[in-house]
Amino acid sequence: MSWDYLFIQVMNGLVVGVIYAMIAIGVTLIFSILKIVNFAHGDLYMLGGYCAYFIIKLLGFPPVLAMVAAMAVLFVLAIILERLLLTPLYSDATERKDEYGLIVTFGLAFFLRNAAIIAFGPFPLKPPSFVEGITEFGDLRVTNDRIFAAGVGILLILALLYFMHRTLWGQALDAVSQSRDSAAIVGINPRRFNSLAFGVGAALAAAAGALIAPIFSLAPDMGVLANINAYVIVILGGMGSVVGSALGGIFIGEAESLFTAFFPDPTRAFAYTNAFGVLVLMLVLIYRPTGLFGRRHLRME
Amino acid sequence: MRIKGRWHAAAGFALLVGGFVILPAQFTQAYAQDTIRIGWVGPLSPPGGYAEGALMKQAAELAADEINAKGGLLGKKIEMFYEDTRGQPEEGTAAAERLVSQDHVVAITGEFHSSVFLAEMEVVHKAGIPIIAVDVWANKITAKGYPEVFRVAPCQALIASKYGEWIAAAGFKNVAVLWEKTDGGQSAKDVLLPILDQHHVKHDEVGADPNSTEFTAEIERLKSHNPPYDFFMTEFSEAGAYPLITQSYQQGFAPSAHTGIANSGGPAVDETFWENVKDAGKYVVTENVGLPKNAWNEITKSFNAAFKKKYTKEPSPQAVENYDAMLVLADAIKRAKSTDGKAIIAALEKTKMLAGRGEYSFSTAHEPDWAYHQFMGAPVGLIQYDKTGQSPDDAPIVWPRNISDVKYTYNKPAK
Numbered sequence: 048m049s050w051d052y053l054f055i056q057v058m059n060g061l062v063v064g065v066i067y068a069m070i071a072i073g074v075t076l077i078f079s080i081l082k083i084v085n086f087a088h089g090d091l092y093m094l095g096g097y098c099a100y101f102i103i104k105l106l107g108f109p110p111v112l113a114m115v116a117a118m119a120v121l122f123v124l125a126i127i128l129e130r131l132l133l134t135p136l137y138s139d140a141t142e143r144k145d146e147y148g149l150i151v152t153f154g155l156a157f158f159l160r161n162a163a164i165i166a167f168g169p170f171p172l173k174p175p176s177f178v179e180g181i182t183e184f185g186d187l188r189v190t191n192d193r194i195f196a197a198g199v200g201i202l203l204i205l206a207l208l209y210f211m212h213r214t215l216w217g218q219a220l221d222a223v224s225q226s227r228d229s230a231a232i233v234g235i236n237p238r239r240f241n242s243l244a245f246g247v248g249a250a251l252a253a254a255a256g257a258l259i260a261p262i263f264s265l266a267p268d269m270g271v272l273a274n275i276n277a278y279v280i281v282i283l284g285g286m287g288s289v290v291g292s293a294l295g296g297i298f299i300g301e302a303e304s305l306f307t308a309f310f311p312d313p314t315r316a317f318a319y320t321n322a323f324g325v326l327v328l329m330l331v332l333i334y335r336p337t338g339l340f341g342r343r344h345l346r347m348e
Numbered sequence: 349m350r351i352k353g354r355w356h357a358a359a360g361f362a363l364l365v366g367g368f369v370i371l372p373a374q375f376t377q378a379y380a381q382d383t384i385r386i387g388w389v390g391p392l393s394p395p396g397g398y399a400e401g402a403l404m405k406q407a408a409e410l411a412a413d414e415i416n417a418k419g420g421l422l423g424k425k426i427e428m429f430y431e432d433t434r435g436q437p438e439e440g441t442a443a444a445e446r447l448v449s450q451d452h453v454v455a456i457t458g459e460f461h462s463s464v465f466l467a468e469m470e471v472v473h474k475a476g477i478p479i480i481a482v483d484v485w486a487n488k489i490t491a492k493g494y495p496e497v498f499r500v501a502p503c504q505a506l507i508a509s510k511y512g513e514w515i516a517a518a519g520f521k522n523v524a525v526l527w528e529k530t531d532g533g534q535s536a537k538d539v540l541l542p543i544l545d546q547h548h549v550k551h552d553e554v555g556a557d558p559n560s561t562e563f564t565a566e567i568e569r570l571k572s573h574n575p576p577y578d579f580f581m582t583e584f585s586e587a588g589a590y591p592l593i594t595q596s597y598q599q600g601f602a603p604s605a606h607t608g609i610a611n612s613g614g615p616a617v618d619e620t621f622w623e624n625v626k627d628a629g630k631y632v633v634t635e636n637v638g639l640p641k642n643a644w645n646e647i648t649k650s651f652n653a654a655f656k657k658k659y660t661k662e663p664s665p666q667a668v669e670n671y672d673a674m675l676v677l678a679d680a681i682k683r684a685k686s687t688d689g690k691a692i693i694a695a696l697e698k699t700k701m702l703a704g705r706g707e708y709s710f711s712t713a714h715e716p717d718w719a720y721h722q723f724m725g726a727p728v729g730l731i732q733y734d735k736t737g738q739s740p741d742d743a744p745i746v747w748p749r750n751i752s753d754v755k756y757t758y759n760k761p762a763k
Contacts, residue, residue, distance in 0.1 A: 164393055
């Protein structure tokens with residue numbers, strides 16, 4: 048094994064991990080506030096990618112502006128969806144809220160996926176690059192799109208962390224996540240923050256979709272695998288922990304890359320990459336049942 | 349009065365039962381007399397290859413419209429019943445059962461996934477209804493020897509063997525084979541590797557989840573292999589083929605001056621190939637299961653023109669296959685002068701007709717086992733793109749040599 052080879056694989060794992068983290072953070076944010084697992088999150092990520100693509104193609108926006116516009120569109124769309132579909136979760140008249148949340152987000156996922164096939168067509172689409180070209184560090188070749196995606200991803204995650212911990216609205220979100228009733232007593236309207244959490248989570252997913260599109264192409268079913276990865280990461284990092292999801296994403300990205308790179312049987316390593324991510328999750332859960340940064344009061348619905 | 353009442357009750361009950369038993373049969377016959385019902389199966393939604401499925405369905409629609417415009421079959425219009433199998437074997441079984449028992453189709457065409465077709469053919473085998481496999485390549489489909497199953501696509505024994513012969517002829521010595529873990533991918537690998545062995549070409553194989561889109565770690569591993577690989581054979585039919593080719597190119601592995609690359613499975617001839625891979629697609633080798641452009645007949649030309657006019661896009665080779673499957677089936681029903689399953693099967697066995705991919709006939713030999721009801725003359729040409737954005741029909745044919753239109757066997761990239 049050469050150190051160069053190790054360095055290359057670690058760098059690739061880091062880039063992929065940041066992208067994973069961006070999707071997972073949206074899931075964990077929504078879970079911490081609304082107390083539901085949003086099974087349609089991967090499909091919001093898909094919609095964000097397509098939205099940016101069509102903004103570029105139809106309106107001629109540069110890719111970065113198209114990404115910002117897609118975030119804004121998905122933010123608004125998510126709030127509309129939350130108002131239309133999730134309000135029964137906040138009503139005392141709804142007896143089985145957990146089951147309702149599960150079924151309605153599953154239904155939304157199927158609807159969005161199949162509507163995307165009709166609206167956007169079945170063929171993969173690829174928008175123009177954010178930054179054309181490839182950067183070489185010795186033997187390591189990384190596309191500028193990957194570096195850009197990882198860089199913007201880290202910035203967005205840091206911005207979200209700043210928002211959550213340093214702003215009044217962010218602290219109000221945290222308060223709602225800890226106790227909806229206590230937050231209401233001190234004058235925070237939990238319903239408004241439900242919408243905000245769903246919108247921010249969707250906007251982050253839209254950014255991830257737009258950033259991923261020049262790397263993996265857009266396809267109506269691209270959210271399925273992203274969803275599965277996001278749940279693994281969210282549980283690994285700890286339900287409801289934004290920091291946990293960020294670090295969990297990078298951890299899974301690195302684990303998959305290094306497993307593929309160093310597993311002794313080269314014929315099987317790649318096929319079992321995803322299984323290895325789940326194996327890591329199982330080991331972590333044995334020693335830390337709440338995940339790496341999980342809070343005890345947040346339970347899996 | 350009581351006795352009379354009992355008789356009335358018994359007569360009423362008999363009528364009711366008779367109604368349940370007889371009336372549906374009469375309705376079924378009435379339906380059967382109105383139209384000739386033909387089923388279509390294929391992926392139209394995830395996780396299946398819905399892009400290819402959509403093109404195949406459109407080609408089947410086009411063929412059905414053309415047949416009906418010419419007066420239909422046996423004096424009746426044909427009526428199509430489409431089933432989305434989502435690339436899932438269990439969905440394929442359910443779809444075939446619906447077509448057979450609910451829609452009462454007389455024959456079925458379609459399918460893009462070997463694993464799904466293997467499930468569907470069990471249903472039609474029990475029902476005795478003919479099915480024409482359109483773009484499924486696993487050898488065991490025809491090797492099972494079911495009389496109901498015919499195939500217009502080439503099987504892996506015909507495709508992968510061409511790759512094996514070409515790899516040896518092009519002078520490659522050390523090959524990395526990445527294959528998707530599906531029936532089609534497995535079958536391709538099982539045919540290819542023994543041929544490479546025969547030609548003393550070294551090889552290593554890597555299995556891949558068909559839903560993969562992130563290949564960088566694996567490509568780095570292949571790239572750092574010692575001795576270096578001089579060819580990267582990818583047996584990958586899913587949407588991940590685009591990121592696979594792109595990432596391989598961007599990481600400096602293949603296509604490059606050191607390592608060639610081929611993709612088998614279909615995505616490299618789809619209309620969105622170039623939008624997704626851009627420069628990475630230049631020098632990629634892939635198969636074209638349609639006739640080479642210089643051998644197009646009148647049917648190929650008219651199909652291409654009609655498809656472009658109706659759907660405003662280029663048809664894929666899979667689309668031509670499905671169009672031909674419909675023409676072959678229509679021809680068999682005409683000659684059988686019946687919609688009885690056995691009569692259609694007997695007529696299909698005697699097929700000898702020209703369609704968009706050449707002169708069709710089906711082998712009835714059981715040796716080799718995959719030959720039974722296989723269209724042995726199914727065209728397969730290996731093409732190698734030499735320009736970015738090139739149409740598959742305009743790309744140079746590098747193999748087999750008898751249809752090749754260039755002097756070289758392999759066009760090596762300069763860098």
